[in-house]
Amino acid sequence: MAQVRDVAALAGVSPATVSNALNHPSKVSPDTFARIQAAIDELGYIRNDAARQLRAGTNRAIGMIVLDIGNPFFTDVARGVEDVLLDQQRPLILGNSAQQPARETNYLDLFEQQRMDGVLITPVGDVLDRLRRLRDRGTSVVLVDRMTRAKEFSSVALDDKMGGRIATEHLLATGRERIVFIGGPAKITQVKTRLAAARLAVEQHGGAAELTFVETDAMNAEAGRAGVEQLLALPAKQRPDAVFAANDLIALGVLQALTLAGLRVPDDIAIIGYDDIDFAASAAIPLSSVRQPAHDMGSVAARTLIGVIADPAGSKVQHVTLKPQLVVRRSTGG
Template identity: 35%
Template sequence: MATVTIRDVAALAGVSPATVSRVLNADPRVGAPLRERVHVAVEKLGYRPNSQARSLRTRATRVLGLIITDIQNPFFTALARGVEDAASERDYSVVLANSDESLDKEQRYLEVAAAERMAGVILAPSSTAHSRIGTLTERGIPVVAIDRRLRSAEVDSVSVNNQKAAKDAVGHLISAGCRRIAMITGPSGASTATGRLSGYRSALREAGIEPDPALEIRGDYRIEGGRAAVRAVLALPERPDGLFVGNNLMMVGALNALADTGVRFPADILLAGFDEMSWAGFAPPITLVEQPSYEIGRRATELLLRRVAGEVFPAQRIVLPARLRIRGSTHRVA
């Protein structure tokens, strides 16, 4: 006779294996209806938990993993604070890991999270299409994606509407008089880069301007990538009169390159970007799309903890609004 497993119980009860585990360990966070369903399934199947495995489950930590792509990016500083605040309110701790946009490094951290039996993981995927979280989901560890979406798994996500936000920023450059606008976009594997590039093109087309592939420069969301991209833009036979930069670190590199070549903003070129940069103290201040970083982290954690508590519901895709902050870099100098 085949051995009855925790997955068999979960399938009969219509819950996740993680929920079955919590019920068997008398976790008070699981509601009465779910507990009843699990106990009925246990009795029907005659399931008897392995004592060694049960001992391991009782030692499972109240720890959440937070895996981000670039610890140097201030966007993730506020986001991490939102995660930590929401977790602390529920007596959970947070362990932070930095993948450096590397799929291999990201996978190692996912394996560590599984081995340490973390309660759940919040992940900023290195790749929308290629990040793999099976090492967690197969063990019943819930995952919430932040900033970027995951195509490889149907999981909860919290992000902003990158396409609309970029469209608003480029539309503002157009309304300020720009007709030849270059964009420094992000890595091809990131859904944020795809959305922002789509918004850029949409704003141009609505204004009757056909996008020029020569003005779309691929960057890497890093400072050096922004510096190299602006150098490429400035080397074009016809310089642009507007520049939209796809994230804050590339903006730092872009500003360095502009300064090195003597190109001034807004006198010579109007400038807009994505992600807040008040920490950088540039003058004049730069027109930027401001993301609700802290709120992204908090909402993702609240969603994750609902999964940790055993709630079962369809995958949620939460899209928060971003705000365009108009500043001096897009004010045309007479």
């Protein structure tokens, strides 16, 4: 396989000049650069990233650990990251923790062994010490969609308080009074924050409005269906007139269970979801939702990370919070 010295010989320059052309093209005259490029093409030389990585001590790849690659919300975030990294010629190594701390640790081990330049993570387990160690060994870290108690890592998150409030205010403004919030487990930060904001909005609205909480054991369609079973067991008069689902997957399960039970959406019961994944707009009754700027969050996180990598000591810790947006569709009468 062709080496730098072969390229240098064919181009009639020193190996150091070839190295400059590869790493600092502006230091080389256009003529020389063209000669070197022609030699590279002719010899089929490929720069060996392993050698460069060894000299630099790090790996240009960026590692990313997401909670659930089966949820389109996270693939939207990953696409936002990927769009930025592709421009930078940095490959994205995507790991799916599937919400299991053991898988998360496994990926962190791999990333540490690979001495990557940077890691984006939505933590599931208690990994703060691991992240500190990564950072101390030269890997930059940015948190995505989840804050930790420690504010020492830059983070990009979404404003769940605002999301919970605008969804609930929309239901109240369209005349709904008996709202049920379906989601869980309750200890998940997003569920906790959205529910608290919904409660506050109902209190501030006053009058006859009330909010009930049906806790689920997961954030998927099956959990939504199970949640509806509890509602259907109630006497018709006590049934809610609106469901606020903690995410769109739950909302899709709620829509299915209500449809199969012969209830009309939105006439009998309105539904609003959260995330605005593509499947919300293409549901049989298009679902209202709270749009999360998932793709933007990925892009902002990737750009923040690239800033930290460029200047690990100098870059200030930043906590960016992106705002969600109400999307009204037919499931709430839109």
